[in-house]
Amino acid sequence: MVEPHKYDDLTHTIIGCAMKVHAVLGNGFQEVIYQRALGIEMEKAGLSFLREQEIPVYYDGQEIGSRRADFLVESCILVELKAITQIEIVHFAQIINYLTAYQLEIGLLINFGEKSLRFKRFIKSAKSV
Secondary structure: OOOOOOOHHHHHHHHHHHHHHHHHHOOOOOHHHHHHHHHHHHHHOOOOEEEOOEEEEEEOOEEEEEEEOOEEEOOOEEEEEEOOOOOOHHHHHHHHHHHHHHOOOEEEEEEOOOOOOEEEEEEOOHHHO
C-alpha cells in the first residue's frame, strides 16, 4: 500500500518541468519532441532519470518481456507521455498495467497534445494489484 502523499515533491517537480515545456512549445509536436524537451527540463531540475529505458515486464513474479518506458525518474516514478488531442480511458488502463507489470507504485500520464497541459497521477494500491 502506498502512502497517499508519497513522492508528492518529486511528482510536482516533474509536472512543473512538463508545464515549462508546454508553455514554450504549446501543442502540435510529435511525442519525441516533448520527450527530449522534458528530459532537458528534468536535467536542469536535478532529477535523475532514464529515458526510453527498457524495463522488464513481470507476470506472476517472472519476467515475460520488456517495454520501453518514456521515463523512469529517480528509479521510482514511471512517466508516460502522450501528444494526442484527447486522453482516453485506454491510456489510464495502460499506465495502471505498466505500474503493475514494472512493480512500481507511482506513475504520471502527461499529455502535451491538448491546448492546456493535461496530467494525471496514478498510485498503485492494494486494490489495483
